[in-house]
Amino acid sequence: MSLPLILVAVFGTAFGAVWAAVTPDEDRTERNFVVFGASLVSALIVWWLLGQGLYSASFPAFELGVASLNFKFALDPLGLTYAVIASTLWVFASVYSVGYMDQEGKQRQFFSFFLLSAGITLGIAFSGNLFTFYLFYELLTFATYPLVVHSGGEDAAKAGRKYITYSLVGASLILAAIVMLWRLTGGILDFGAISAALGNASAGQLVTLFFLFFIGFGVKAAIMPLHGWLPAAMVAPTPVSALLHAVAVVNAGVFGILRTVYSVFGVDVVQNMKIRPVLLGICALTILMGSLIALKQDVLKRRLAYSTISQLAYILLGAFVLHPLALKGAILHMIFHSTLKIVLFFSAGIVATETGYLNVSELRGVGRILPLTLGSFGLISLGMIGMLPLSGFWSKYFLLQGSLAADAWILLAVLLLSGLLNAFYFLPITITAFSGESDLQPRKKSSSLWFMLVPTLALAALGLVFGLWPGLASPLVDAVVAQFFSL
Amino acid sequence: MPVVISENLAVLIVVALLSAGYVMPLLKKIKRFRVAEFFAVFVLGLALSGGLYLAREVLHNGAFTYAVGGWSAPWGIELAVDSVSGLFLITIGLVAAPILLWASVDLVREVGSRARAAWYLTLYLLLVAALSGLAVTGDLFNVYVMVEVATIASCAIVAARSNAVSVEATFKYLMLATIGSGFVLLGIGFLFVLTGNLNMNFIFQELSTSWQNYPTALWVGLSFFMVGFGVKSALFPLHVWLPDAHSSAITPSSAMLSSLAVKGYIIALLKVFYIAVGPEIITNLPITDIMTLLGMLAIVAGALFALAQDELKRRLAFSTVSQVGYIFLGIGLGNIHGLTGTFMHIISHGATKALLFLAAGAIIKQTGKTRISEMAGVGFEMPVTLGVFAVGSLSMIGIPLFSGFVSKWQLLLGSLVNRNFLAVIVLVGGSLLAAAYLLPVLRTAFFERSQDRTVKEVPYVQLVAMLFLAVVIIMVGTFPSFVLQLAKQAAGTLLGLEVLP
Amino acid sequence: MGEIGSRIIQNYPYVFALALFIIGIYTILTNSNLFKKVIGINIMEGSIYVFFIAAGNIRGGVAPILDMGEPGLVYVNPLPQALMLTGIVVSVSVTAFSLALIMKLYRFYGTVDAREIMRIRSEVRASAGGN
Amino acid sequence: MHWSLLLIVIPFLGAALLGYLRDQRSQSLIGIAVGTIVLLSSVMSFLAFRAHGVLTWQLNGAGVFAPSLRLDGLSALFSMFSAGVWLVTGIYMYTYMQHEERTLSFYAFYLITLGAVQGLFLAGDFVTLLVFFEVMTVASFFWVIHRQDRESMQAGYFYLFLGIAAGLCIAGGIALLLVAGTTLKIGLSAAVPGNTAMFGWAVLLFVLGFGVKAGMAPVHIWLPKAHPVAPTPGSALLSGILIKAGAYGLIRTGQMVNWGLGDLVPWLGTLVVILGVVTMLLGVGLALLQANAKRLLAYHSVSQMGYIILGIGTALVLKGQGSFGLSGAIFHSLNHALFKSALFLGVGIIVLGTDELDLNKLGGLWKKYPWTAICMLIAAFGITGTPGLNGFISKSLLHHGALEVALSGNAIMVWAERFFNLVGVGTAASFVKLIGLTFLGKQKTQLKADAGEGPMLKIAMALLAAVMLIIGTQPDLIMNLFIKPATHSAGLTDLAQLSQVNFFASSAVWDMLITLALGGTLFAFGMKTNLFHYEPPQWLSLEAAGRQLVKAYVAADSYVSRTYQSFSRRFGFRLRSCYRRMLVINRRLDFEGGGIFTVLSFSNLNSNAFLVLTVFAALVLYYFGARLLGG
Secondary structure, eight states: OHHHHHHHHHHHHHHHHHHHHHSOTTOHHHHHHHHHHHHHHHHHHHHHHHHTOOOOEEOOOBOOOSTTOOBOBEEOHHHHHHHHHHHHHHHHHHHHHHHHTTSOSOHHHHHHHHHHHHHHHHHHHHBOBHHHHHHHHHHHHHHHHHHHTTTOSHHHHHHHHHHHHHHHHHHHHHHHHHHHHHHHHTSOOBTTTHHHHTTTOOHHHHHHHHHHHHHHHHHHTTOTTSOTHHHHGGGSOHHHHHIIIIIIHHHHHHHHHHIIIIIIIOHHHHHHHTOHHHHHHHHHHHHHHHHHHHHHOOBHHHHHHHHHHHHHHHHHHHHHHTOHHHHHHHHHHHHHHHHHHHHHHHHHHHHHHHHOOOBGGGOTTHHHHSHHHHHHHHHHHHHHHTOTTSTHHHHHHHHHHHHHHTTOTHHHHHHHHHHHHHHHHHHHHHHHHHSSOOOOOOOOOOTTHHHHHHHHHHHHHHHHHHHHOGGGGHHHHHHHHHHHSOO | OOHHHHHHHHHHHHHHHHHHHHHHHHHTTSSOHHHHHHHHHHHHHHHHHHHHHHHHHHHHHOOEEEEGGGOOTTTSOEEEEOHHHHHHHHHHHHHHHHHHHHHHTTHHHHHSSHHHHHHHHHHHHHHHHHHHHHHHBOBHHHHHHHHHHHHHHHHHHHTTSOOHHHHHHHHHHHHHHHHHHHHHHHHHHHHHHHHSOOBHHHHHHHHHHHGGGOHHHHHHHHHHHHHHHHHHTTOGGGGGGHHHHHHHSOHHHHHHIIIIIHHHHHHHHHIIIIIIIOHHHHHHSTHHHHHHHHHHHHHHHHHHHHHHOOBHHHHHHHHHHHHHHHHHHHHHHOSHHHHHHHHHHHHHHHHHHHHHHHHHHHHHHHHOOOBGGGOTTHHHHSHHHHHHHHHHHHHHHTOTTSHHHHHHHHHHHHHHHTTOHHHHHHHHHHHHHHHHHHHHHHHHHHHSOOSOOOOOOOOHHHHHHHHHHHHHHHHHHHSTHHHHHHHHHHHHHHHTOOOOO | OHHHHHHHHHTHHHHHHHHHHHHHHHHHHHOOBHHHHHHHHHHHHHHHHHHHHHHHOOTTOBOOOOOSSSTTOOBOOHHHHHHHHHHHHHHHHHHHHHHHHHHHHHHHHSOOBHHHHHHHHHHHHHHTTOO | OHHHHHHHHHHHHHHHHHTTOOSHHHHHHHHHHHHHHHHHHHHHHHHHHHHHOOEEEEOOSOTTOOOEEEEOHHHHHHHHHHHHHHHHHHHHHHHHGGGSSOHHHHHHHHHHHHHHHHHHHHBSBHHHHHHHHHHHHHHHHHHHGGGOSHHHHHHHHHHHHHHHHHHHHHHHHHHHHHHHTOOOBTTSOOOOOSOHHHHHHHHHHHHHHHHHHTTOTTSOTHHHHHHHHSOHHHHHHIIIIIHHHHHHHHHHHHHHTGGGTTOSSTTHHHHHHHHHHHHHHHHHHHHHTOOBHHHHHHHHHHHHHHHHHHHHHHHHHTTTOOHHHHHHHHHHHHHHHHHHHHHHHHHHHHHHHHOOOBGGGOOOOTTTOHHHHHHHHHHHHHHHTOTTSHHHHHHHHHHHHHHHHHHTOOHHHHHHHHHHHHHHHHHHHHHHHHHHHHHSSOOOSOOOTTOSOOHHHHHHHHHHHHHHHHHHHOHHHHIIIIIHHHHHHTTOOOOHHHHTOOTTOHHHHHHHHHHHHHHHHHHHHHHHTTGGGOOOOGGGSHHHHHHHHHHHHHHHHHHHHHHHHHHHHHHHHHHHHHHHHHHHHHHIIIIIOOTTHHHHOTTOHHHHHHHHHHHHHHHHHHHHHHHHHHO
16 A cells, blocks of 8 residues: 555656646646645655554565666655655645745746655655665756756856756765665665675775765765855745755755665664764864854855754764764754744745845844744744754754763764854844834735745744654654664 | 568568668659658668567577578678677667658758658668668678678768768768778788688687787787777767768768767677677787777767867767767676676667757757757747757766666676776766756756747657657666666677576 | 798788788878879778788689589689679779769869868858857 | 642733733733732742642653643742742833833733743753743843843843853753753752763753853853843843842752762862852952942842852752751842842832933932832842841851851862952942932932832832841741741751851841941942042953954954955866866867867868877787787
């Protein structure tokens, strides 16, 4: 029952994409319903799978013929987590973008690729072996490129070029790594089965492989210094920035690294590679540098982009500590950061559409015009800092525990310091927005405002709910931890 | 299929194509010329089905030889039908038919008159026949004859549209090709002097016992072959004729040359080196190193030259140079994976490059724009064409589920088996460069706005042709098991290994 | 010296063929006149024929025509001769084709000099605005 | 326990209700109503504690985070007096807020903060405590920036960021505790942890985190910035209650380490004592130099918190025998809440009438403000520790504690005791200054038309004064009713020595009177020699150091980024030009010709034929070369 459902979830959205593409320009309502419906259906399917209980299952691959390069889907807690995040947020984002794109052109192109990327993301989540993963990962780049350059113009083109260059280079590294792995394991690429087959590989080979994967996925996970594309890609329309650069694409990179560490190599192998300090160092550096650079950004979305960079490094940090608690923190942070960051992007988008302001320095008094938007922005930025009672606290709390339990003391300082830095670059935004009077003469709110506002508020509320009942997420997360650590 | 046909099938294919070719001029008088064209396509279809049948035979019952007219070697002409020939026959059928179908729409307008069109068809079928001959031939005599026929025919179809540029390109092509065939002939002469035979198997037996006595002479002969076939198949430093010829010829010709003609000579080269001379001699002589070297050089340089082009067809021509580099790299690797990769790339690049050229031709025909920089927004006027162009580009870059990936994968494996990491880097970088010179086309076509909305999509026949090729690419990419098995077996036959079906 | 000399004397056809080949190549390379290039190609191919016939020849052998009357006759190898017949045919056709092309080129460029054609062509491209 | 839940819920409901009320009066009525309800229910819950002892309440089934509440003597006491002060302030605000703008937001955050504070005092485990701690920080932040001018913004950022840092410290401490394997429950002393070092770090982080809120040196810097700019009720509550949250946290931390029994963290007691002394000295020293009334009071809050911290420190040093210090700290928290809010409210009344905070510009106001003058005088006596007023009681308790540690002969402790008296002198001096310069002498500024003390203001002040007098005169009642149970629930069971203390022993009284006298003389001396106008050099303050640090960072950062950008620009430019050049060469080599390329160009037939030959030659030569090399 599950495999067909997964196929529906993955390719149903693709079908929706085609539908959206063939819908004539003027039938906006129809297209909107298609977009919303398709993402809703896939989300429902994912939730149904979740409801089925968190078993790991891998489905009969259908033969691609290329020696043991099979097309294989699998269902495991880790993948399911990513799927749940992506598909759920996609529903909200579809509502939001219906509102946001109301005035924009090229809707067919936008929405078809929007849905296509949704399906591909689910494909990444459910892929059962490295080859399938690589396939969808590669496709994601091409499916999201049109969204990045959607706004047109020279800088969009430049950003798109940057994005695709970075991604393709990363992907090609991954391809090389996969081929080497194939050689080493004698053709075994299924997640979970690889590490057993790596027995006769030399340490040097393993480390080389690991770093090939790390750099390859690190591009999308925006590890410094591979992050260049992310701030540039902020020229995209806001729903795109929100989804792709807070939820789908960057998380795909992070998810890839999680897969590499836990499903490909396995905890013990990585443990024995003795490279943890290097990895942790890189992550710590990314966290701090990202925050410090974010401090200097005046363009709101760029600031958010840099905060994303540093927040993603938290997740990787948790992954590399190789401790159950830290992994729990990492997975929680993957969930919470997505749900929080998307709200920030949404609010920024609303501000941009309603007032036309893009810079932090212009926001003075805007809070009076858009109280709900800026209110949720402020609330959620508290969450990003890691203050109770918002969800952001809990992930950092487990990250801290994990890294301390694994004797990575320095991380305590890093995490606390970066929390403070987050406060430095997030809070002034809200405070300026609510203090003083804006010189903006009041104009009527655009008709589609509520389409954008409702998802924003709902997700903000979600952040609060998770903060007060972090237990809601724990069955899933504990399942992931139990999957990789024999506790 | 009746026995008499099935066992004579190999020669029947060639004969059928030849005779069909010679019938064409007679058909130029009939009322609707399309009939003639469709007849030609139909014959090609027959050839394809025959090729498939042979391939299945070979795959299941192993290779067999066929003595033409019952005269067995060394007196008679011997055809050696093995998986190499099967694979290449399939490639020919899969690619030649859609190209001709595409051409059939406005061939007359392209070449000027019905009569010329009819002769064009003749030449086209001759070329195909010669290539199929190369696929099935078993001795050097035929190799020479077929190579010559192919050369003249391909020169002729380049000159089909008679304007200054194409004629000049043709002349250059002809000169170089003739020098090349002179070298090939000399190479044949050397082998003959050394062994007193022209049949590949006999040559193989002779050499395997006695080649240490005169390695230098053998080497000189092999160098003659390499240069001769290198010129004809546009191995990098010898590719000089290709860009002019391919960019100035009419679209079907360019597609044909890039996707098939070039490969035909490579098949011949493979036969000479691996069947006639034999793998162990090849691996003992520095040939493989040289081929690897030239292959890598070709991959990089071809791509760099392609980047420099603004004219779409010329860019594609240079990309052919680069892709031929992949094929030679595979030959140079000389292990089972490498050669499998070579064969897979022969078929995948055949389909892909044909598709790209046809799409480019469609764009040029509808918009009259030859430069990429002028093609802003074409994607919205001609979605299908640009869509299949995208398919071709992705396959060329080597994205999974497209045929290009399969061959790249095998090549990567091959270079890893040889611990040749430079080759790995070059392969990966090559596909990045391919992305660099193909994706801008799509970007310009889809993500830049154009003013005029007047352009229309090409007629559906041409769409069908292109879509067919796209489907081939995707099917080979997604379910390659049959072709891949064939390619593996072909590589096995060349290396003298037994590959289980 | 003597020994090498005698070998040269013995294999004079090959030496001759080599000389011819070099002459042909030299003609192709040095003459910018297209006709002369074609002639050069013919010379080159001629050298190849010589090479083959020499290779196929056997001292005192007779033409390979089966004669039941006299057994024990030594026949020269017919294969190279057959090959060369084909080769001659091919080269004739190539020559014809290239001559036709030269005529067309003369029609287009008004000259049969390769350098001239190069010059004109690059001028045309330059006027077309380069590539 | 239901009463305690009410304590937390009611204020938030009130805040929600405020949204529907536009005019200031009804808003303030809501405020007063909520304050009353909260006070009543806190009293009720105190009675419940008297009846049933410690009450705990746990929200189950929430998985990772299970909020829990705990009502014991300490929390009951703190919640009660905070509720009381809140109510008084609410009454005060009825008049005061008529002179402020944006009353709605102020009232909303006034109530939210009340809820947060109550929750903080009633929290049953440190995570729950942290929740309310953060809410309190953020909500009270809006008091500070309420004026929204540049100064208040700056002060607000200081307050907010330090508060958040404190929260992060506490969070880190919690994580450390968990890993160290001890309980997070409040009110239990930690079981012997698995990892003592980690436990020590956790305690240190707690001290730092709560110290920020408690205005402990050297992280007190937010306090003198925030108080002057906030509206008077805000500063009154900040200084009266919010910093007590820090003290509360410190006390609970002490309880967690079981007041030094078992030497889990041996250095803790000494550290806290030193911090306390430094805080006292710094606060009073800087207070003496202030001319701005509110800032003077703010610095006094610092020094008074120093007393409290010192008390906690002595309790820690004495390992379970320190009931003097601890009870003194608790008692002093109560007292300080009372007189410091009274003082702030009084100053607020003056400000309403004069818009003047500079003491040197005030004077002779007692005629106009008799009630205020009297109440502030009482409060001043209280804070200076005059016998008969509340301050005296707690200070003498603390002094006992100090004496006890001094008996140990340890130099630090001896000096601590001496500084204790010295600070008393300074305090006295500066309050003589405050009262004298404000109410005595001749009037320097003329008053506004509506200047004067409205009934509500009078009531507020009078209430506070009355309570202070009651405490001052009936110390034993208060001790037995509140302080002893609180001390007991704070983890000190041995309270024997508390019962035999005689507050009004002549020696103690004399000490205090001498201190006052010395204070007076110091004031006179200071007024003669313009000692009070001395400006301490900038570099002394931590804030200045921080500013230097930020400057240095910014400079370094800008330098690095500039060099990086210029480098990358130049590099990218080079790269691009090389790339273009290559393309041009390729094209010319390909067919465009020109210059040398006419000969080399691929479209040159001769060169092509030559190329073919060269390749052939190269192959043959390569072979021979290979053979020569290969032998």
